[in-house]
Amino acid sequence: MATSKEPHDSFGGLKIGNKDTINISLFCELCKLLLLDPIQLLCCGTRLCRWCSKKGLLDSKPFICSFCHTKQEQKQAHADRGAERELNMIKIDCYSCSWNGLYNDYKEHLGQQHAYLQCSDCCEHFFSINLYEEHRQEICEYRSILCELPGCMGLIKWTNIGTHYLCDTHQKMLLEVIIQYIFKHKRLPNKSNCSATITSVVSDMKQELITVQENVNILLPEVERSLNNCTRLKSEHDQIKTTCDNLIQQKNTVGKMIKDDNEKVNKCIQEQNDMEKQIDDTKKLQLYTKTLSLDTDSTMTFSFIKHPHEINLPFSIYSSQFKTSIFGYNFMLRICSTIISGNENQEYLSIYITLLRGEFDEILLY
Known part of the structure; x- marks a missing residue:
C-alpha cells in the first residue's frame, strides 16, 4: 500500500491505497493527500483542500502566494468544481482494508469503518484530519477556547464565553489593559503623574459607568414594557392562530358536507331520471300490449x-x-x-x- 508523508499534523485530506494510479493533479499541494473539499487559487490555479488553504496559507494583506509568489491585495480562491467532477469519476482503493469504489462512496466508507479521530469534548468521530481540526476549532459546541484578552488565562467553554466576558475577573483585566494603553500612548514622565492619571482615569471611568447605569435604569421600564407587549402580542398571535386553525377545520368539515350533499343530490337526480325512463318505457309497453x-x-x-x-x-x-x-x-x-x-x-x-x-x-x- 502506498503511503505519503504528512508535512502538517493540523491539516490533511484523504488517505488512499492506490495513490500511484491517480492523476497527481487531484492531490493537495500542501498535505500531499487526495483533495477533500477542493479549492483553487485564482493566481496560479493551484489545487488545495479547503481547510489546508485556510490553515496552511496565511490570510495576510497583501497576500503573497507560496506557489507562484504573486502579490495580491488578499488571498483569492474559489471552489474547484472541475476537480470535484474528476474526483467523482475515479476509483479508489481503501488505505486500510480491501474496499474499493468511487470517491463519494469512499468518504462514506471511511466514516463508517475508519473514523479513528474522536473529539474529546463531544465524542464525535472523523476520518480526516481536516474534518477533525475544523470541528475542534470552529464547529464543536463543547470545545474550549482561550480568551483573546491579554493576561486572561485559562480555557473557557465556547458556550460560556459570553458569561466569561461579563465576569469580574475579565472586567478587571480589561480595565488594566485600557489603563496600560492610555499610559503607553500618553507617555507619562513620573510616578506621581502616573498615580494622578490613574486616579483621574478611574474616576472618569466610574463616572461613565454611573452615567451608563442611570441610562440603563431609564431604559429598563421601557424594556420591561416592551417585553410585556411582546408577551401580549404572542398570546394574541397564539389565539388568532388557534382561531384560524379552528376556522380552517370548520371550512374543511363544511366542504366535506357540501361534497357529500352534492353526491346525494346527483344520486337523487340520477334515480329520478331512471324512474322517468322506466315510466316512459312502461307507457310504451302498455301502448303495444x-x-x-x-x-x-x-x-x-x-x-x-x-x-x-x-x-x-x-x-x-x-x-x-x-x-x-x-x-x-x-x-x-x-x-x-x-x-x-x-x-x-x-x-x-x-x-x-x-x-x-x-x-x-x-x-x-x-
Missing part, C-alpha cells in the same frame, strides 16, 4: 310516432293488438316501407295483417 276493439262502425285509429329525421328512412312499425269484438278475433298490423329491388327511387308502403291466437280461439271459427 293493450288489446283494443273495433269501433261500432268497424274502424280503428292507431297512433304512430315518427320523428322528423326519420321521415325519409326505411321503417317498420307494429300496431297494438286489436279485436273485432270483445270475444272476437285477435289481430295486429305491421306497416313498413318497401323498396323495389334495383330501383331505390320507387318506394311503397306495405301493410301486413296478422291473425293472433287469443283466449277465445276454441269458440271461434277459422
Whole structure:
C-alpha cells in the first residue's frame, strides 16, 4: 500500500491505497493527500483542500502566494468544481482494508469503518484530519477556547464565553489593559503623574459607568414594557392562530358536507331520471300490449310516432293488438316501407295483417 508523508499534523485530506494510479493533479499541494473539499487559487490555479488553504496559507494583506509568489491585495480562491467532477469519476482503493469504489462512496466508507479521530469534548468521530481540526476549532459546541484578552488565562467553554466576558475577573483585566494603553500612548514622565492619571482615569471611568447605569435604569421600564407587549402580542398571535386553525377545520368539515350533499343530490337526480325512463318505457309497453276493439262502425285509429329525421328512412312499425269484438278475433298490423329491388327511387308502403291466437280461439271459427 502506498503511503505519503504528512508535512502538517493540523491539516490533511484523504488517505488512499492506490495513490500511484491517480492523476497527481487531484492531490493537495500542501498535505500531499487526495483533495477533500477542493479549492483553487485564482493566481496560479493551484489545487488545495479547503481547510489546508485556510490553515496552511496565511490570510495576510497583501497576500503573497507560496506557489507562484504573486502579490495580491488578499488571498483569492474559489471552489474547484472541475476537480470535484474528476474526483467523482475515479476509483479508489481503501488505505486500510480491501474496499474499493468511487470517491463519494469512499468518504462514506471511511466514516463508517475508519473514523479513528474522536473529539474529546463531544465524542464525535472523523476520518480526516481536516474534518477533525475544523470541528475542534470552529464547529464543536463543547470545545474550549482561550480568551483573546491579554493576561486572561485559562480555557473557557465556547458556550460560556459570553458569561466569561461579563465576569469580574475579565472586567478587571480589561480595565488594566485600557489603563496600560492610555499610559503607553500618553507617555507619562513620573510616578506621581502616573498615580494622578490613574486616579483621574478611574474616576472618569466610574463616572461613565454611573452615567451608563442611570441610562440603563431609564431604559429598563421601557424594556420591561416592551417585553410585556411582546408577551401580549404572542398570546394574541397564539389565539388568532388557534382561531384560524379552528376556522380552517370548520371550512374543511363544511366542504366535506357540501361534497357529500352534492353526491346525494346527483344520486337523487340520477334515480329520478331512471324512474322517468322506466315510466316512459312502461307507457310504451302498455301502448303495444293493450288489446283494443273495433269501433261500432268497424274502424280503428292507431297512433304512430315518427320523428322528423326519420321521415325519409326505411321503417317498420307494429300496431297494438286489436279485436273485432270483445270475444272476437285477435289481430295486429305491421306497416313498413318497401323498396323495389334495383330501383331505390320507387318506394311503397306495405301493410301486413296478422291473425293472433287469443283466449277465445276454441269458440271461434277459422
